[in-house]
Amino acid sequence: MAANLDPFQSAHNAGPGRRTILKTLGIGAAGLAGIPLLAACTGGSGPAPGASSNSLTFGSGSSDDVPKAAYKAVTDAFTKKSGITVATNVVPHNDFQNKINSYLQGSPDDAFTWFAGYRMQYYAGKGLLAPVDDVWATIGSNFSDAMKKASTGPDGKMYLVPNYNYPWGFFYRKSFWAEKGYAVPKTFDELKTLATKMKSDGIIPIGFADKDGWPAMGTFDYINMRLNGYQFHVDLTAHKESWDQKKVSDVFDTWKALLPFQDPNALGQTWQDAAKALEAKKTGMYLLGSFVTQQFTDPAVLADIDFFPFPEIAVEGTDAVEAPIDGLLLSKKGGDNKAAHDFLAFMGSAEGQNAYSAVDGSNIATVKGADTSKFTPLNKKCADTIANAKYISQFLDRDALPAMANNVMIPALQSFIKDGTVDVKNLEAQAKTLYAAQ
Known part of the structure; x- marks a missing residue:
């Protein structure tokens, strides 16, 4: 086979891919010529397992x-x-x-x-x-x-x-919110109002960590789905929709309203770092998958964690949940x-x-038939969120071409987090080259 390098691998070691194993799925701005593609191989027509092995x-x-x-x-x-x-x-x-x-x-x-x-x-x-x-x-x-x-x-x-x-959503500490009088936001405007109040209280409103590159994709995916619907997410990641259109620019323009409320140290933190900040009540909420609770080893802290789905922006996008498999x-x-x-x-x-x-x-x-008898209220809420969703998205770096997700989108999102700018025409130019090569 040609090409030993992985199309998922970053051009520089900006950090990891996705969470625990992902965990689903870093990277830097790589020249297109440096993005290797696998040569086609032929697979068998089906498994033919050999004799019983031990x-x-x-x-x-x-x-x-x-x-x-x-x-x-x-x-x-x-x-x-x-x-x-x-x-x-x-x-x-x-x-x-x-x-x-x-x-x-x-x-x-x-x-x-x-x-x-x-x-x-x-x-x-x-x-x-x-x-x-x-x-x-x-x-x-x-x-x-x-x-x-x-x-x-x-x-x-x-x-x-x-x-x-596991569903992605905003995780928070119930006791801390009760102490401060915070209420779960149902709309994007309510989210911004809540974040403004948290900031005035001296708290970093939204925990954020993107040293590894992939976590920011969750914010992009949710704003995209809430604005443009699930099908647009699927079509965009498959490059059936272009990146240099108003719908994509609207995602970034909407996200800009959250940038002042996200942790300013995001690019230097891993998702585990941000989880510790939430536990320590240094941040008010944290958008991540439910795997974030793996970091809360104190049973009292774990019992204090709750979450809410990403709030409504446009009505058509409320029926989708990010829940990678x-x-x-x-x-x-x-x-x-x-x-x-x-x-x-x-x-x-x-x-x-x-x-x-x-x-x-x-x-x-x-x-x-899996055992749910030991489900905590948080487990049940996570399961219900997935079960009640009409559409389940995987995640940008799982739904898109690997080279597009990692070699193009990660550096673009990290740059956007840093200075609030993004060149959607450049995203589309790179997408055209990469998808045409498949």
């Missing part, structure tokens, strides 16, 4: 303490049930994401953590993943149609077994190992997902 390797980018422990609970439960041993290779999640292309073209593990959306479809289309239709024949009834669609590759075959997803895939090599197929089937069962969520309660299990 071991597999599992590559995980879930390197933060909580998800790392949660996946260990899954592999332990699987081994206990099946007798199959799992050798887990944990890699810092940003390294895992940034090097995924060379990983898959080199000596990958049999199974590995990854995401739904374009980030799965891209590698499936390049023949670097093994389809798992046989697994879905067993577990298919455990998932909704939406989850099945999110797990399907461009060739119509199944590639992902979803483990969990994470799960497991098989490398092309792993497709020949029956034990790896068995492991994914276990992950697609209530038993497997219950083992994970018993350790990591920050995410919402995707399988029907």
